[in-house]
Amino acid sequence: MYNYDSYDRALVQARVHQFRDQVSRRVNGELSEEEFLPLRLQNGVYLQRHAYMLRVAIPYGTLSSDQLRTLALIADEYDRGYGHFSTRQNIQFNWIELEQVPDILQRLADNDMHAIQTSGNCVRNITTEAFAGVAEDELIDPRPLAEIMRQWSTVNPEFLFLPRKFKIAISSSESDRAAVRSHDIGLYLYSGDSGEMFLRVMVGGGLGRTPILNEIVREALPWQHLLTYVEAILRVYNRHGRRDNKYKARIKILVRALGVEAFAEEVEREWEQIRDGAAELTKEEYFRVARDFSAPDYEKVDAVDMDFGAWLARDSGFAIWVQNNTQAHKVKGYVSVVLSTKPGASAPPGDVTGDQMRSVAELADHYGFGEIRVAHEQNLVLPDIRKTDLYSLWRKLQELNLATPNIGLLTDVIACPGGDYCSLANTRSLPVARDIQQRFDDLDFLHDLGALSLNISGCMNACGHHHIGNIGILGVSKNGEEFFQITIGGAQGEDSSLGKVIGPAFKVEEVPDAIDRLLSTYLRYRELDEPFVETVRRLGIGPFKDEVYRKLQNHKELAQ
Amino acid sequence: MNNIIGLVNGGGVYLADDQWTFVDDEVWVTKSRPMILPLDQWQKLDESGTGVRSIHGVWLGPDDDPAVLGPISGELPIIALQFPSFRDGRAYSQANLLRTRYGFKGDLRAIGDVLRDQLALMRHCGFTSFAIRADKCVSDALKGFDGYDMIYARSATTPEPLYRRYNRGHQLATPTEEER
Numbered sequence: 200m201y202n203y204d205s206y207d208r209a210l211v212q213a214r215v216h217q218f219r220d221q222v223s224r225r226v227n228g229e230l231s232e233e234e235f236l237p238l239r240l241q242n243g244v245y246l247q248r249h250a251y252m253l254r255v256a257i258p259y260g261t262l263s264s265d266q267l268r269t270l271a272l273i274a275d276e277y278d279r280g281y282g283h284f285s286t287r288q289n290i291q292f293n294w295i296e297l298e299q300v301p302d303i304l305q306r307l308a309d310n311d312m313h314a315i316q317t318s319g320n321c322v323r324n325i326t327t328e329a330f331a332g333v334a335e336d337e338l339i340d341p342r343p344l345a346e347i348m349r350q351w352s353t354v355n356p357e358f359l360f361l362p363r364k365f366k367i368a369i370s371s372s373e374s375d376r377a378a379v380r381s382h383d384i385g386l387y388l389y390s391g392d393s394g395e396m397f398l399r400v401m402v403g404g405g406l407g408r409t410p411i412l413n414e415i416v417r418e419a420l421p422w423q424h425l426l427t428y429v430e431a432i433l434r435v436y437n438r439h440g441r442r443d444n445k446y447k448a449r450i451k452i453l454v455r456a457l458g459v460e461a462f463a464e465e466v467e468r469e470w471e472q473i474r475d476g477a478a479e480l481t482k483e484e485y486f487r488v489a490r491d492f493s494a495p496d497y498e499k500v501d502a503v504d505m506d507f508g509a510w511l512a513r514d515s516g517f518a519i520w521v522q523n524n525t526q527a528h529k530v531k532g533y534v535s536v537v538l539s540t541k542p543g544a545s546a547p548p549g550d551v552t553g554d555q556m557r558s559v560a561e562l563a564d565h566y567g568f569g570e571i572r573v574a575h576e577q578n579l580v581l582p583d584i585r586k587t588d589l590y591s592l593w594r595k596l597q598e599l600n601l602a603t604p605n606i607g608l609l610t611d612v613i614a615c616p617g618g619d620y621c622s623l624a625n626t627r628s629l630p631v632a633r634d635i636q637q638r639f640d641d642l643d644f645l646h647d648l649g650a651l652s653l654n655i656s657g658c659m660n661a662c663g664h665h666h667i668g669n670i671g672i673l674g675v676s677k678n679g680e681e682f683f684q685i686t687i688g689g690a691q692g693e694d695s696s697l698g699k700v701i702g703p704a705f706k707v708e709e710v711p712d713a714i715d716r717l718l719s720t721y722l723r724y725r726e727l728d729e730p731f732v733e734t735v736r737r738l739g740i741g742p743f744k745d746e747v748y749r750k751l752q753n754h755k756e757l758a759q
Numbered sequence: 760m761n762n763i764i765g766l767v768n769g770g771g772v773y774l775a776d777d778q779w780t781f782v783d784d785e786v787w788v789t790k791s792r793p794m795i796l797p798l799d800q801w802q803k804l805d806e807s808g809t810g811v812r813s814i815h816g817v818w819l820g821p822d823d824d825p826a827v828l829g830p831i832s833g834e835l836p837i838i839a840l841q842f843p844s845f846r847d848g849r850a851y852s853q854a855n856l857l858r859t860r861y862g863f864k865g866d867l868r869a870i871g872d873v874l875r876d877q878l879a880l881m882r883h884c885g886f887t888s889f890a891i892r893a894d895k896c897v898s899d900a901l902k903g904f905d906g907y908d909m910i911y912a913r914s915a916t917t918p919e920p921l922y923r924r925y926n927r928g929h930q931l932a933t934p935t936e937e938e939r
């Protein structure tokens with residue numbers, strides 16, 4: 200992973216110093232809350248319902264074991280013993296005292312971490328997929344360019360007060376696992392005929408109350424122009440994006456208002472002015488950064504491991520876990536292992552305790568190369584595990600309650616923190632997640648259902664990415680009462696689509712039943728191994744809707 | 760009392776005797792009083808015989824395209840750009856363009872909601888004077904120029920990105936004084 204040099208270190212240290220001063224000026228009243236707000240947001244500090252929350256950046260989801268230990272320490276010393284991994288590959292601490300934030304940031308800076316620009320109307324954490332650099336189907340490792348963009352966007356003076364937040368994701372695998380299409384800028388990295396690196400640049404995606412997938416503005420952009428091209432996009436957006444209405448301020452609205460062609464022309468015009476200047480990337484810089492991502496010392500191991508095979512045959516629980524929670528690796532004899540942070544009703548999705556973090560750090564050191572990834576599905580990943588170690592790793596993960604074999608299944612619920620923490624929430628999303636996990640806890644049933652993503656957001660802001668869940672649940676409030684609207688047919692990845700609303704919203708206690716009816720409709724109509732989302736695409740939402748509301752009608756009549 | 764800070768060798772200094780008067784409506788322009796005018800008024804100056812253009816400056820609103828000043832940027836002693844709110848970042852891009860694309864070499868002034876914690880950013884984008892919001896203390900605002908000010912990207916004042924400025928990847932003990 201990327202190693203900070205003296206410049207990187209000096210910057211994060213200076214930033215702590217600066218924010219410490221800003222906090223003390225806030226505390227003694229020199230800064231009004233209005234003036235302080237953007238400063239604290241750009242240092243990751245939110246005011247939530249009951250306390251301050253600190254969001255720490257995990258650039259493109261990559262952590263060293265020591266960094267994870269630092270996070271564990273923060274969870275234990277400054278929070279209530281746990282942290283929450285978010286859908287943007289960051290970690291959030293929910294119970295923080297403002298006065299302690301500078302000390303926490305100091306701990307982070309001492310371990311080459313920061314919380315810079317994890318919030319606010321600026322370029323946020325650059326994301327990519329959790330298996331970057333190790334996935335079997337990867338074309339090019341996207342991490343060097345992600346790191347280069349991280350640096351470029353950090354404290355870039357022209358672009359810290361954009362009309363709205365700005366999210367960039369980069370991916371380079373056949374099945375886009377970074378949800379690049381729902382980002383303000385989505386970048387797809389691929390190689391041209393003679394091996395040169397190209398980027399497809401897509402702009403204007405976003406979830407929130409106007410969900411939309413981004414559109415291509417540029418094909419085959421040579422990688423050297425990455426920063427100038429992003430600069431051109433940001434300048435056009437900074438100057439012309441709407442600032443009069445928060446809900447119309449994302450770049451997607453600008454792209455739509457101009458039309459993608461006109462927007463692309465505007466960007467190209469701007470880019471022509473700057474493309475060949477000093478901001479062009481150099482090979483030296485690319486290789487300097489890429490060197491840090493070069494492959495660790497993999498052992499030469501056989502693709503087939505006898506012991507591993509034997510355990511698969513002997514222990515069906517292990518076999519199911521391997522099937523669900525591991526991912527094919529570039530190097531033979533290795534896999535990537537996904538640690539489920541969703542054991543069911545016992546812990547909210549994405550919550551990991553300090554003890555668990557320390558143990559995972561141990562496992563990463565012992566079995567891997569001391570590296571951990573955070574997936575945007577809120578799970579953790581050990582990227583480099585030898586097949587021969589899988590069985591003993593699995594046993595240890597079971598003890599840690601991190602081995603639930605439900606990755607990619609219904610109970611691998613993605614949920615935002617909702618009304619339990621978030622002050623923007625209309626509804627509490629976590630109890631809905633818990634009810635669903637409780638209702639469908641039969642593993643055989645879950646495996647029979649197969650790949651199925653379920654996403655829950657507590658309000659229109661869509662932090663739980665409900666639009667791109669195969670089943671999406673959105674909390675809405677009517678006359679102060681909580682209701683949940685269900686969409687189906689959303690998907691992320693190459694075949695991205697936005698879900699469609701099936702009908703009137705449900706009360707919280709009706710949600711598991713409604714899900715149950717959706718699932719039985721699917722099981723009735725599915726052809727062979729067709730996944731849920733394919734069945735929805737083939738049949739449309741009609742049969743699902745009929746089933747869900749017909750039965751609901753019956754219930755209501757019976758009850759009368 | 761005016762609240763103007765200027766830059767001397769990159770550092771902030773209080774300009775007690777700042778000469779500029781900001782004008783946003785019709786006024787009688789005299790030769791002895793240098794003003795910062797709306798563009799259309801400035802353009803009318805020579806024709807109407809009321810004053811000499813070259814001693815007066817121009818201000819732009821955040822919606823204005825700085826390209827309009829391209830042809831006259833050599834004649835203007837000062838351009839002022841507005842921050843209607845310190846959270847409105849349009850003037851950063853305007854400033855950058857005036858410096859890097861439209862050849863403006865005169866004084867570039869930030870006006871409006873201009874506060875201590877954004878001054879270093881403004882300096883990067885090419886601003887050279889700063890009309891601090893009236894209710895704020897100038898000597899406090901001056902601290903906004905102190906402290907570490909490294910950026911990775913390029914800016915109007917730092918035309919090359921960090922990777923072209925330094926041979927990176929070396930574990931220097933600490934950055935030199937100059938870099939601080």
Ligand code: SF4
Nearest residue numbers: 615621624657658662
């Ligand atoms: S979706 Fe709404 S409730 Fe959930 S975290 Fe985002 S803002 Fe808060």
